[in-house]
Amino acid sequence: MTVQPHIAPARPPATQPERGALTIRNLSKSFQIDGAPFQVLRDINLEIRPGEFVSIVGASGCGKSTLLRLIVGLDTDYDGEIHLDGQRVTTTSLDRGLVFQDHRLFPWMTLEENVGLALLNTDIPKHRRAGVVAEHIALVNLTGFEKAYPHQLSGGMAQRAAIARALAASPKLLLLDEPLGALDALTRIHVQTELQRIWMQQRSTMLMVTHDVEEAVYLSDRILIMAPNPGRIRRIVEVDLPHPRERGSAQLHRLRDEILAELTGAPVTRSLIPFPAKETHS
């Protein structure tokens, strides 16, 4: 990776109307468990700017995935308000994309058919769709695998294909629910780099849930640290470093240690020997 101190957005913001501003106000969510209400999310307030990359980290069971399902509209039973560009979220929409932890490509379709599905109900004219599909397959570096079925792709390739499918409909907001959680360490680093490149190229708003603090620090403009029982935002950390970032940067490592300490409740110790990142579940 080359070091570039400051890189201008691929497209000047002036040509693109402001889009993908997410506003969440007083959001709460409860499930019924054995007849008793169980609060998963309490009083979430959040503003995400257009084009921003925001990550959510936190212990298992702090309602991170539930929050994404509410924002994308798969679950509409909540208190409070979710607005995207001023419009209240009431159901799913092509404005909001979601990448799941499991790639969820349809096994009975080839890669290009899977990506093409995302365009079925867009107003992109039919004759241009094949081009859009090819463009997005190229974006995730899978050109040549158009006719492959999902079982013929590796885990990392399938997850990149899922990202291509989600981006094909040009959502204003892309939600990522632990998109790289199921990948092995090396593949994950590779796809992280890809994801950063894609985000810099597209500049759509992205909101990612992850267990991997290092990944959050590497990719995000801001990191939400959530606490469980009930799920709430504990702290918001700004990562004020330009993209693309240097993975080995000392600042990133310090930030990672700080956030890990916050999550595990351990005091921050500045050691000369950096400890490997550990993930603990409370």
Add this chain to the structure above:
Amino acid sequence: MTRLLKNSLVRFSLGLAAPVALLLLWSAQAEPEGARSLAFASLDAIAAALVQLAASGQLLRDALVSLSRAVTGLVFGGVLGMAVGIAMASSPLVDRLAGPLYHSIRQVPLLGWLPLIGLWLGNGDDARLLIVSLAAFYPTVLNTYEGFAHVEKRYLEVGRLYDFSPAQRFRHILWPAALPLVLTGIAQALAFAWIGTIGTEILLGSGSGLGVTMATAQAQQRVDIIIVAICASGLLGFFVNHVLVLLRRQILRWQGAHQ
């Protein structure tokens, strides 16, 4: 010993041992002077019967009649069975209305309907077609229902994300996801339809068909003809099933070799 069993020539010879023994035993029983010569037919006689039935065109005609009867029943029963299975899986109301009736009627052995149907429709082709269609209907309903009822929710969620209409959901998610089980149902339906065909042909015994020939040969004590008809029905069943297996492999090529 296990290593020896991996040798293909050894495996082939071992598989052949039982049939050859059976044939030898059969030939011994069929000795012209033997006490049981009437109940068995010599291999020569069977071969002669085969040549005669083949040359007169009766064998081909019988095979075609039986096959088309089974396939017609498969189409009627299969199409109706898919429709009912899909309706039951997609609507709890239909499931509640039709489910209990379907599951209780299914308990009656297929040929148990024959006296009633024979009384209503006579002993002709209509009665046979109805039984064969019914034979194909049961397994198709059951498997289609299972296939459609258990389409994974995670795929349906993807459809919601991309604003699928009900028709798109059916075409792109429900149908392909259920297809493996639907095809399993069709394969079972074919086996059942074949049993129903030969069974009703033997029992109703009019017109033509492999089963009819068997019944007539039984009345005439022509063991040689019975054997030829039995072999023909077995081979035909095997052949049609094999075609279905090849079709299935082609249709479900997305599953990959491991499944």
